[in-house]
Amino acid sequence: MSKMKSPASPLRKRRRGVEALRARYGALFILPWSIGMLLFFLVPIIKSVYYSFAELEITAEGIASHFVGTENFHDMLYVDTNYTDDLLSAFSSLFASLPFILVVSMVLALLLNGNYRGRVFFRGLYFLPVILSSGVALSIFLEAGTTHATEAKISSAVSFNMIDFNAILEGLNLPSSIEGYLSAALNSIFLLVWQSGIQTVLLIAGLQSIPDLLYEVARVEGATKWEEFWFITLPMLLRTMLLVVVFTVVELVSSNTNAVVDLAYNQFNNLKYGSGSAMLWFYYLLVGVLLSLLFLLYKRYFEKKWG
Amino acid sequence: MRKRTSKPAGGAEKIRKRSIFLTARAFRYYMLIIIGYIVLYPLLFMISTALKSNDALLDVTYAWLPRYLTGEWFSIAYDSLNFVAALQRTLTLQILSALVEVFSCAVAAYGFARFRFRGRSVAMFFLILSLLIPTSLYSMSLSVNYRQLDVVGILGLFDRLTGIDLRLNIFNTNWTFWLPSLLGVGVRSGMLIYIYIQFFAGLPRELEDAAYVDGAGPLKTFFRIALPSSSVVIVTVTVLSVIWHWNETALSSLCFLTDDWPLSVAMANIFQTLQQQGHWMGSGPETPSIVFASILFFVMIPLVLYLILQRRFIKSIDRVGITG
Numbered sequence: 023m024s025k026m027k028s029p030a031s032p033l034r035k036r037r038r039g040v041e042a043l044r045a046r047y048g049a050l051f052i053l054p055w056s057i058g059m060l061l062f063f064l065v066p067i068i069k070s071v072y073y074s075f076a077e078l079e080i081t082a083e084g085i086a087s088h089f090v091g092t093e094n095f096h097d098m099l100y101v102d103t104n105y106t107d108d109l110l111s112a113f114s115s116l117f118a119s120l121p122f123i124l125v126v127s128m129v130l131a132l133l134l135n136g137n138y139r140g141r142v143f144f145r146g147l148y149f150l151p152v153i154l155s156s157g158v159a160l161s162i163f164l165e166a167g168t169t170h171a172t173e174a175k176i177s178s179a180v181s182f183n184m185i186d187f188n189a190i191l192e193g194l195n196l197p198s199s200i201e202g203y204l205s206a207a208l209n210s211i212f213l214l215v216w217q218s219g220i221q222t223v224l225l226i227a228g229l230q231s232i233p234d235l236l237y238e239v240a241r242v243e244g245a246t247k248w249e250e251f252w253f254i255t256l257p258m259l260l261r262t263m264l265l266v267v268v269f270t271v272v273e274l275v276s277s278n279t280n281a282v283v284d285l286a287y288n289q290f291n292n293l294k295y296g297s298g299s300a301m302l303w304f305y306y307l308l309v310g311v312l313l314s315l316l317f318l319l320y321k322r323y324f325e326k327k328w329g
Numbered sequence: 330m331r332k333r334t335s336k337p338a339g340g341a342e343k344i345r346k347r348s349i350f351l352t353a354r355a356f357r358y359y360m361l362i363i364i365g366y367i368v369l370y371p372l373l374f375m376i377s378t379a380l381k382s383n384d385a386l387l388d389v390t391y392a393w394l395p396r397y398l399t400g401e402w403f404s405i406a407y408d409s410l411n412f413v414a415a416l417q418r419t420l421t422l423q424i425l426s427a428l429v430e431v432f433s434c435a436v437a438a439y440g441f442a443r444f445r446f447r448g449r450s451v452a453m454f455f456l457i458l459s460l461l462i463p464t465s466l467y468s469m470s471l472s473v474n475y476r477q478l479d480v481v482g483i484l485g486l487f488d489r490l491t492g493i494d495l496r497l498n499i500f501n502t503n504w505t506f507w508l509p510s511l512l513g514v515g516v517r518s519g520m521l522i523y524i525y526i527q528f529f530a531g532l533p534r535e536l537e538d539a540a541y542v543d544g545a546g547p548l549k550t551f552f553r554i555a556l557p558s559s560s561v562v563i564v565t566v567t568v569l570s571v572i573w574h575w576n577e578t579a580l581s582s583l584c585f586l587t588d589d590w591p592l593s594v595a596m597a598n599i600f601q602t603l604q605q606q607g608h609w610m611g612s613g614p615e616t617p618s619i620v621f622a623s624i625l626f627f628v629m630i631p632l633v634l635y636l637i638l639q640r641r642f643i644k645s646i647d648r649v650g651i652t653g
Contacts, residue, residue, distance in 0.1 A: 047547040048444020052452055055437035055522075058512025059452075061478065062471060063459055070470035078473075133360055146639040147365050149646075153635045154372075154628050158578050158597045163371060163624055165600070212367050223646060268461070276463030278579070283465050290469050290583070302466050313461075 074300035078293075087296075094300035105301055108281035112305070115281075116274055119214070123270050124263070126211075127218035131225035132255075152219035160216065161279050220273075221266045228262030229255070264320055268313060275309050379403065379622040406623035409602045410595045416630075419575065419591040422503055426510035427574035430521065431567050433513035435559070438525030439551055443537070459519040465579060472583040475500040505584040516580070517573045521566050528562035529555065564645040568638060575631055596627045 074094055076087045098105040134145055154160070236254050245253070278284065282305045289298030382399035441453065478497040499505055509515040513522065532555065540550045578593045590598070599620060635642070 044444055044547060045446040048440050048446040048449070051440025051444065052437050054433065054511070055513040056452060058509060058514030059455055059459070062509045062512070062514045063455070063467075066467040066471040066474050067462070069474060070467045073470055130364065133357060133364070138354065138357060142640055142643055144361050144365065145643045147368060149643065150368055150635070153572055153631055158576060158593055159624050159628055162596060162599060162620060163375070212370055215364060215367050216371070272461060272463060276465045278465070295469060295473070298469060306463065306466055
């Protein structure tokens with residue numbers, strides 16, 4: 023460096039020295055985290071890739087594994103029919119609940135945002151599901167509620183008993199598949215509301231980051247609330263919505279109520295680590311492909327149109 | 330506000346606007362209360378069912394307020410969960426690591442948000458990756474890995490060369506939770522670090538620059554300036570971290586061989602426990618009551634904490650702006 027005879031003033035030199043020092047400190051701050059990532063993230067992930075091509079045995083000395091090639095994948099796709107069935111049901115439930123969670127959390131966010139009396143109270147109320155349901159409590163509740171005597175009570179009370187959704191849907195004369203889908207969704211509305219907690223929080227944060235100026239202009243131009251929503255709120259929320267979709271998908275595919283995850287954990291409990299890993303990898307690779315398609319779509323189409 | 334700035338309108342126009350405004354507000358409250366009912370419904374339902382005695386459970390005329398109250402289901406649930414022991418386990422294992430993580434994630438996030446250094450973008454890539462990859466994918470190999478902790482095979486090679494095995498076996502010890510938390514890679518730490526980064530990036534630099542000028546090093550600046558001015562984000566992160574640890578089941582059921590379960594695992598296994606203890610009545614009316622009573626035990630402490638912290642938490646979430 024000194025040979026280059028740069029015309030830098032002493033001040034700038036010192037500045038650069040400070041920068042270098044600060045850079046070193048930055049690395050120092052994330053050093054523990056990097057070691058942790060290596061030990062508890064990267065190594066396990068790479069190992070789990072290997073496990074999906076292997077068979078594992080836990081012996082007295084530790085773990086013995088031997089490579090079996092693509093046998094695990096072959097078995098689960100062609101020999102054992104459970105996996106493909108569960109894969110299909112996991113994907114169909116993903117596609118079924120994703121749009122509803124999006125809509126419900128959007129409605130909640132729009133309702134909760136803004137200035138009105140009791141705002142903090144309602145926000146606190148609506149965040150309750152995040153506190154209570156992000157784990158076992160909800161799945162045990164559902165299990166107790168659906169497999170036992172209370173089933174009829176829960177579903178009837180949740181749809182309020184006042185409105186007979188099924189009758190309305192029949193009156194609309196929809197194709198039976200759509201009708202079944204809608205009635206299932208409406209009957210599980212409490213579940214959907216309970217699953218949209220964090221998404222609502224994200225969307226509220228997104229709503230608050232939209233500059234007021236845009237709405238003021240729209241008002242001057244005489245736009246209705248409806249137009250405001252479609253031409254300002256929705257386009258401005260697009261980035262947040264992408265985040266919400268990604269978050270929801272990750273949440274749904276990793277929850278222990280997911281059919282494929284459940285099957286894989288059964289394999290783990292039966293000490294079949296290899297095939298369990300293979301099942302999860304295959305499933306998550308498919309989900310990953312879907313997410314990247316979504317991302318491409320967003321980049322190509324939406325960002326150009328509104329970005 | 331808008332009323333005053335808009336042009337003075339005619340009387341009828343004014344009344345029309347006013348009535349639209351009032352209708353919209355009434356509609357908002359109407360919706361809020363209905364959805365509030367949906368949110369609260371399971372909780373109220375559980376409390377009501379868990380308090381009903383056998384006679385009241387069969388009595389359809391009393392839907393909500395039971396005529397005969399009983400504490401029987403609660404005492405059975407208390408025993409099946411092994412409540413005190415499980416709570417102690419949860420506190421020492423999970424809640425302690427949750428609190429450690431609040432600190433260790435702040436350290437890592439400060440490094441990301443405030444410094445430019447080589448390898449930062451690579452590290453950032455892995456941070457995002459850890460947000461996207463579901464834990465269930467690698468939690469099994471993680472638990473196997475705990476038996477022989479090693480950094481890219483160096484210690485294994487050392488073992489082969491010298492015969493001294495330095496690889497730690499922390500499987501079935503509390504360190505399976507404590508060590509990752511100390512390093513800032515515990516349960517959902519990626520999300521916590523991400524939230525911290527968003528906050529630190531928005532923190533004004535002037536204070537820190539002033540500290541540098543006064544001769545404080547980065548470490549001192551972090552502890553004396555950055556951390557004390559982050560109480561807002563610390564509330565959010567603490568609540569989320571405690572909740573996520575409280576509900577964690579996958580790792581705590583994979584990494585331990587004992588029956589000394591934390592509350593979350595005891596909760597997940599409640600059906601089996603009830604069966605073993607002979608409280609399983611098939612589809613009898615009291616089974617849900619016992620299960621609901623144990624769920625209420627399980628959520629009681631986070632619920633009370635949340636009710637106390639609620640105001641601060643909601644405000645802090647507003648100000649942190651998780652989306653970025």
